Amino acid sequence: MERLTVGVGGMTCANCATTVGDALASVAGVESATANFAADEATVEYDPTATEPAALVAAVREAGYEPVTAETTVGITDMTCTNCSQTVERAVGGVDGVVQVDANFAADEARVEYLADTTDRARIEDAIADAGYTPVRDEGGDGDSEADRREAARTAEIRHQRNLTLLGVVVSLPLLAFMADHLLFGGTVLPETVAGVETGWVQFGLASVAQIVLGREFYANSYDALVKNRTANMDVLIALGSSTAFGYSVVALLGVLPEAGLYFDTAALILTFITLGNYLEARSKGQASEALRSLLALEAETATVVEADDGTETESEVPLANVAVGDRLRVRPGEKIPTDGEVVAGESAVDESTVTGESVPVSKTPGDEVIGSTINEQGVLTVEATRVGEKT
Secondary structure, three states: OEEEEEEEEOOOOHHHHHHHHHHHHOOOOEEEEEEEOOOOEEEEEEOOOOOOHHHHHHHHHHOOOEEOEEEEEEEEOOOOOHHHHHHHHHHHHOOOOEEEEEEEOOOOEEEEEEEOOOOOHHHHHHHHHHOOOOEOOOOOOOOOOHHHHHHHHHHHHHHHHHHHHHHHHHHHHHHHHHHHHHHHHOOOOOOOEEOOEEHHHHHHHHHHHHHHHHHHHHHHHHHHHHHHOOOOOHHHHHHHHHHHHHHHHHHHHOOOOOOOOOOHHHHHHHHHHHHHHHHHHHHHHHHHHHHHHHHHOOOOOEEEEEEEEOOEEEEEEEEHHHOOOOOEEEEOOOOEOOOEEEEEEOOEEEEOHHHHOOOOOEEEOOOOEEOOOOEEOOOOEEEEEEEOHHHO
16 A cells, blocks of 8 residues: 545635545545645545556546646656657656656657655656656756756757767778678678788777667666666667677687678667667757747737726736736737637637748637737737647
């Protein structure tokens, strides 16, 4: 059994506490549940194999009360596949107090909802690191925003993968030449020794550099996947292929298998090509991130909020950060629509080319959805905000 404390808002009396306690106790796998309206919290003992924190939080909400949760988005620089995302989700989901986690390797991030009274972002970051991945940590007090830290981490990753790729090319080109000489010319073009060293040992030296420098990350990630996370991912496949070619070649070079060929070139080229792919992927993500930042730079800085008082409408200009879901906004011709919303009054054509790429303005009438940062071209629109901030 595990014990979990859930902060609960909205409890005002003993009857509220009883309602919350009964709602939690009704969840399958809950052994006992008590709520204290004075402390604004509920304590639950439950079987983690039969239920999870997300079900407990849902039970509180269904009872009409609001669990005290927080949300955070953690940047992760080295997820490469769906398996990586699933591993992160399992690792973070195992942290006490985590309600829900959604990891996205394409976006290099994990969105986490958690019980603020039970855990915090630091523990979530530690869980990601223990799973073998690199979180963009919130250092606190360094003056950099989350976006700045993630951009710095992404830039460092691009530079790192580029340098590894260049090194891979340097050690692989001579190996490629040896392979071409052997396959195309029967080994008659290149000399049998280089500076008095047999070419087989030269190939061994070049491939060893690739194994140590380029392969280190793949082998480390494979160890984390197999030993820590008890799963296999793409790194395991890469490490298996490269190490098999390298190991077989070493055995052949030592004369254990006299008739066997050398495949040092294969061992190095596998790592080089995969590293090149990682570099191109990191660079494309960086370009996509830059395009997104450029798009966000088009966002309006203020919004005109319409308020009705005794049948009289008043307008006030407020910072965009102060706009809440449900606010009604007035958008005049030529102005940017401040945030995602729904047209409640007026008709116009909206230029959505900055978001969709469609050059022809789209007609908007009451009931139609509009996208933040697009431009109202003709009539006056009254828009009710449906998503604000990071949720747009």
